[in-house]
Amino acid sequence: MKTLMVESAPALTRTDTLLELRGLTVDYGHGERPTRAVDGIDLRISPGEILGLAGESGCGKTTVAGAVMQILRPPGHVVSGSILFRGEDIVGKKENELRRFRWRNVSMVFQSAMNALNPVMRVGDQFVDMMRAHEKISKRRALAQAGDILEFVGIDRKRVRSYPHELSGGMRQRVIIAMALALKPELIIMDEPTTALDVVVQREILQQVEALKEDFGFAVLFITHDVSLLLEFADRIAIMYAGEIVESAPAAELAEAPRHPYTQGLLESFPPLSGPRTRLTGIPGFPPDLRDPPSGCRFHPRCPHCLPDTIDLYRLQTTERPALREIAPGHLVACHLVTEVTE
Amino acid sequence: MSAAPLEVRELSKRYAIGNTLRRSHVHAVDDVSFELHPGTITALVGESGSGKSTVARLLARLYAPSDGSVLFEGSDVARVKRRRDVLRYRSQVQIIFQDPFDSLNPVKTVRHHVERPLRIHRVVPRAQVKERALELLETVGLVPAVEVAQKYPHELSGGQRQRVSIARALAVEPRIVLADEPTSMLDVSIRIGILNLMLKLKEERDLTFLYVTHDLASARYVADDILVMYAGQIVERGPVEQVLQDPLHPYTQLLLKAVPDPAKKLHAERIEARKSHASAAIDPTAGCRFVDRCPLAIDICSRVTPLLVEARPSHAARCHVTAPQPATERT
Numbered sequence: 027m028k029t030l031m032v033e034s035a036p037a038l039t040r041t042d043t044l045l046e047l048r049g050l051t052v053d054y055g056h057g058e059r060p061t062r063a064v065d066g067i068d069l070r071i072s073p074g075e076i077l078g079l080a081g082e083s084g085c086g087k088t089t090v091a092g093a094v095m096q097i098l099r100p101p102g103h104v105v106s107g108s109i110l111f112r113g114e115d116i117v118g119k120k121e122n123e124l125r126r127f128r129w130r131n132v133s134m135v136f137q138s139a140m141n142a143l144n145p146v147m148r149v150g151d152q153f154v155d156m157m158r159a160h161e162k163i164s165k166r167r168a169l170a171q172a173g174d175i176l177e178f179v180g181i182d183r184k185r186v187r188s189y190p191h192e193l194s195g196g197m198r199q200r201v202i203i204a205m206a207l208a209l210k211p212e213l214i215i216m217d218e219p220t221t222a223l224d225v226v227v228q229r230e231i232l233q234q235v236e237a238l239k240e241d242f243g244f245a246v247l248f249i250t251h252d253v254s255l256l257l258e259f260a261d262r263i264a265i266m267y268a269g270e271i272v273e274s275a276p277a278a279e280l281a282e283a284p285r286h287p288y289t290q291g292l293l294e295s296f297p298p299l300s301g302p303r304t305r306l307t308g309i310p311g312f313p314p315d316l317r318d319p320p321s322g323c324r325f326h327p328r329c330p331h332c333l334p335d336t337i338d339l340y341r342l343q344t345t346e347r348p349a350l351r352e353i354a355p356g357h358l359v360a361c362h363l364v365t366e367v368t369e
Numbered sequence: 370m371s372a373a374p375l376e377v378r379e380l381s382k383r384y385a386i387g388n389t390l391r392r393s394h395v396h397a398v399d400d401v402s403f404e405l406h407p408g409t410i411t412a413l414v415g416e417s418g419s420g421k422s423t424v425a426r427l428l429a430r431l432y433a434p435s436d437g438s439v440l441f442e443g444s445d446v447a448r449v450k451r452r453r454d455v456l457r458y459r460s461q462v463q464i465i466f467q468d469p470f471d472s473l474n475p476v477k478t479v480r481h482h483v484e485r486p487l488r489i490h491r492v493v494p495r496a497q498v499k500e501r502a503l504e505l506l507e508t509v510g511l512v513p514a515v516e517v518a519q520k521y522p523h524e525l526s527g528g529q530r531q532r533v534s535i536a537r538a539l540a541v542e543p544r545i546v547l548a549d550e551p552t553s554m555l556d557v558s559i560r561i562g563i564l565n566l567m568l569k570l571k572e573e574r575d576l577t578f579l580y581v582t583h584d585l586a587s588a589r590y591v592a593d594d595i596l597v598m599y600a601g602q603i604v605e606r607g608p609v610e611q612v613l614q615d616p617l618h619p620y621t622q623l624l625l626k627a628v629p630d631p632a633k634k635l636h637a638e639r640i641e642a643r644k645s646h647a648s649a650a651i652d653p654t655a656g657c658r659f660v661d662r663c664p665l666a667i668d669i670c671s672r673v674t675p676l677l678v679e680a681r682p683s684h685a686a687r688c689h690v691t692a693p694q695p696a697t698e699r700t
Binding site for chain 1: 416417526527528529556557558559560561562564565568583585586587589590610613614623624625626627628629630
């Protein structure tokens with residue numbers, strides 16, 4: 027069981043699987059009515075791939091990240107399913123094994139960089155702490171490496187002497203990304219890394235992540251509420267709704283031919299910057315309370331195609347949960363309306 | 370179009386930062402002039418720190434301006450001191466804040482939030498307060514109103530909370546609503562609903578909005594006119610469609626390139642990483658504040674502060690290159 031921690035694991039190719047989630051289910055709370063934040067999701071990430079995971083707040087996307095890092099805080103816990111990293115299940119691993127797995131194999135960039143750095147420690151010292159927790163390395167060498175990595179993300183190496191408050195929001199987010207890169211992990215989980223930033227800074231950072239990915243060859247699990255961002259940036263996109271994955275497809279295909287009504291509604295919630303200015307409707311209603319999710323398809327109370335006039339279909343939609351099925355190569359949809367394999 | 374109910378003239382707000390030995394000044398708002406026309410939505414866009422929220426707060430009388438004036442029906446708002454006059458101004462100009470989680474009192478019901486302004490401003494006779502509160506909740510789409518009125522803020526979703534803020538602002542029957550990033554804390558599928566509500570209020574009640582946002586696409590969706598701010602100054606002003614389809618100022622052009630646009634899909638343009646991260650609003654010297662990031666910069670840009678010049682009919686920019694300055698002007 028120690029293979030996970032081998033430092034020079036055999037190289038994987040793009041067609042292999044780096045991380046695989048099988049039927050991952052996460053609850054908050056125990057007893058009669060726990061809140062099922064993630065309900066049996068399957069997900070797969072290949073080496074060097076950018077997988078976008080999108081959905082609204084409360085859909086469970088951040089919980090997925092917490093489960094992969096095994097940093098869920100009670101009452102959150104994995105109920106069932108497995109998280110396979112290089113084929114090895116990390117659910118139930120001991121804390122000391124996980125400590126090496128985190129940062130070295132999988133690192134994470136949190137939502138608000140403003141709060142992720144220690145305000146009373148110099149940036150360089152935070153690097154040194156993190157690196158020395160994982161490697162036998164002298165302070166001086168760690169600090170030199172920290173400078174190198176900061177330059178990679180476009181920050182002057184002199185900034186190792188700075189305190190977090192002396193940096194702008196965009197720079198702090200870059201520092202966090204640099205820390206995530208420091209031990210050259212194979213997977214970086216980015217949870218809304220640019221949400222608090224301006225569009226121009228956001229664009230700069232995304233371009234940088236793409237360039238770094240080319241150099242370092244890591245894979246990215248990119249979690250965001252902003253699908254429009256993923257359309258440009260991700261290789262594949264998975265859409266989450268109320269704890270389930272409702273659609274997943276290559277980015278270009280999702281952009282051009284979204285099949286799930288929720289995905290369609292989500293894409294139509296972004297007013298365009300060019301073309302005609304038409305009135306949009308968004309998605310009526312609001313996401314369900316996961317303590318008491320709707321029966322059948324969880325989206326049916328908000329779905330424009332769920333109408334009582336088509337009795338058989340309506341009964342299906344309101345009583346039976348649709349399975350996630352492959353309708354075209356690499357394109358999976360969980361919807362009663364989408365049955366046939368197209369093209 | 371009738372006369373502007375609200376006119377902003379050469380408005381400035383400066384803050385001192387640092388200590389007595391190293392004193393600097395942030396020119397958060399500097400020489401900002403514009404008008405809000407009745408029954409229109411004006412978008413005020415810019416990055417964080419550009420001063421856009423400060424403008425909204427100056428207009429709401431939450432801050433006192435360092436210079437310049439805000440004229441409401443011809444009189445200067447900042448000099449209004451008598452409580453009666455302040456109340457009168459507040460009954461005409463209301464503000465909605467970004468964070469619907471922070472701007473409602475967690476121990477009071479929805480009813481309390483909406484009824485309070487009705488009582489303070491004596492909008493309706495006391496006997497009708499309850500009824501009017503329910504009407505307001507219906508106007509903003511919180512139905513069934515009777516049920517919603519009894520709820521506490523924590524029982525509502527973010528979108529519903531923001532609607533309560535809007536209902537509260539509408540209670541005093543204002544003519545102008547200052548909306549400071551009202552959708553940025555909300556989920557994407559909910560945002561359109563709030564924007565549509567603004568459009569509905571504009572059309573049905575002839576309300577005037579100042580919509581402060583960093584989101585260009587939503588500005589295009591709701592606004593008639595747009596003001597683009599950079600480092601405390603308005604760098605471009607004009608009809609929203611004209612500004613966004615054919616921007617004059619290089620900063621507006623940069624913003625447009627950076628925004629993810631579903632219509633462009635995978636064909637987004639790359640942008641140059643900026644070299645300088647210092648804010649151009651701290652102790653500004655003569656010259657254009659965008660000069661360090663500007664691809665078009667010429668010699669004059671770092672010496673002479675450009676003025677906001679109408680290069681096209683009703684479309685103005687603060688740029689030496691794209692909006693040539695009148696020859697007589699100096700710094």
